[in-house]
Amino acid sequence: MSTSSEPQTREWAPTPERLQLTLFVSGASPTSTRAERRLRDMCDRYAPSGYDLNIVDIYAQPAEVVSRGVLAVPTLIKERPLPVRVLIGDFTDEPRVLAALGLALAQRTER
């Protein structure tokens, strides 16, 4: 069973989509700055096909906040690849971030 599922994962994994991320931050607050730095660091290390990071400052673009239903800062929305995932917090819990972004799996399959 495990052998039949392994190749399927491999077949699916090698056609990775580029990560498309939107990060909501509150200006240059320490938490937001820290979150952005950690996110870029993780993506640089683990995203095999690269990533696009769109930073939204909630003070500058409140309309975006409303339309996306954002309450917490920092909030990261993984737009692509599907499914859309929402992450909140400053990315201290690295394994959870990677799992949510689908990066940990990609890492394992590349190895």
Add this chain to the structure above:
Amino acid sequence: MVTHADIEDVDERPGSVLPKSPTGIKGFDEITGGGLPAGRPSLVCGPPGAGKSLFALQFLVNGATLYGEPGVFLTFEENRSDVVADVSSLNFDLDGLEADGRLVVDALTLEHQAVDTGEFDLEALIVRLASAVETIGAKRVAIDNVEALFAAFSTPALVRSELQRLFRQLKDRGLTTVITGESGAGTLTRRGIEEYLSDCVVVLDDRVVQDVATRRLRVLKYRGSNHGRNEYPFLIGVHGLEVLPITSLELNKHVSSERVSTGVPGLDEMLGGSGVFRGSGVLISGSSGTGKTTIAASFADAACRRGETVLFFSFEESESEIHRNLASIGMDLAGWVERGLLHFHCERPTTRGLEDHLAVMQRLIQATTPTMVVIDPVSSLARGATAFDVSAMLMRQVYYLKSASITAVMTVLTDEGELAQSIINISSLVDTSLELATLTALGERNRGLYVLKSRGTAHSNQIREFVLSDTGIEVVPVVIGAEGVLTGSARIAAESAERAAAQGMSRESAELARALEDRRESVDAHVATLQADFAAEERLAQRLIEASERRQEAVRLERLAQGRRRTARNPENEP
């Protein structure tokens, strides 16, 4: 129970001028002496379905439409279209208000699947609220069930501190805010957010006790202000939430000054000459057999005579019994039924629960659109319920009728003791209260009637007797004897005694005249006698005088004679 003392309690003491923001919710502004604390957050809490969201929305809609204060509605409970649909039946035009820039409805869908990766805050929530407030220049904010946030985020301590920050910001911006929260087991809100909202706490409740669902509102806390401290029944009607009632006169905006006859001229006269006000509440109380149904039917009969429609709920007698009984005093109710003016609904009170009865009554009222509703007796309808529920039920019923300008005539059987007393106690909502009593004296039971109260009209303070005869009801002018009001044969006896007395009076004066005449005659006779006596005395005196004079003359003559004789016998002794 709403008492006068309670109303006075609401009055602001001089010096404590806390600015208040009217909610426009009927009754609520009265019990709080003007509304919610202006520029501060208030907590409205209660179980699901108690009307918290409606309270919040009504506060905003009234603010926008009545007080020129735009508002922001932030809800975690429903999506936007649900919110709009929920209140569209209440004539709240949320879309229209939003288009006018007087309202923002922001429905937040919480991302329950959000992955928590570390430290965060709720700055985005604060920003989006601030942005909405600035866009329309809002003065009011409502956040509907803020505790939903606790479900969305896994760190309660953080949500708690962020809410505290949010409330502080709302206060700093001078926004009058309603925060709703769901009550937990033994606590006002599940997460204890009342701790941060200490200015004003309003508790809503919706309890079903023995079949009666009653919504209640209580102002638990109001810092810096006096407020009514009781639980006030409230209802959700076509105009939204309405808190019942301080006094019906305060709440009823369009009271009619038109009077309608009671059908009994003598009773109309007792009520200042022309009966009761249209759309008022009339309570007829009395023990069994005092004639409550008859008086109530008289109201109905009079209304039908004016060509009006009457809905008659009878919970003790069948329609045919009522027709028969009232035909015996010359009242043809069956005739009105045939002409479609009078509608009967007769039912045993035990066939349904109280709440169900009310629903049936309201449906029938809507179907027949009467100008008068008779409920006979309202006390049997309420049997089995608790005193408070009866009051609440009656208040709702009367309030509903009054707001539709329907005259409510209710009878209460006072034999039912405490229950009846509780009904009579609702008289803050009853405008005219008639009490029927059995007056027992001299081996008779007679029917007495008096006006316990009649708001807004001069009324008689006297107990009158009313007599049922084959020509109808007659209120007999009162006869007051030495022992008080006289009724029945005592009254008749007193009346005939009076008549006799009146006749006696004329006989006496004739006798007096005759006696005077007699006296004159006797005086005259006396005078004649005295004169006669005097004449006799005079004659006697005259005779005596004459006799005396004759005697003196005789004595003189005799002396002369003696003297002559002496001289003749001794002539030598003479010088």
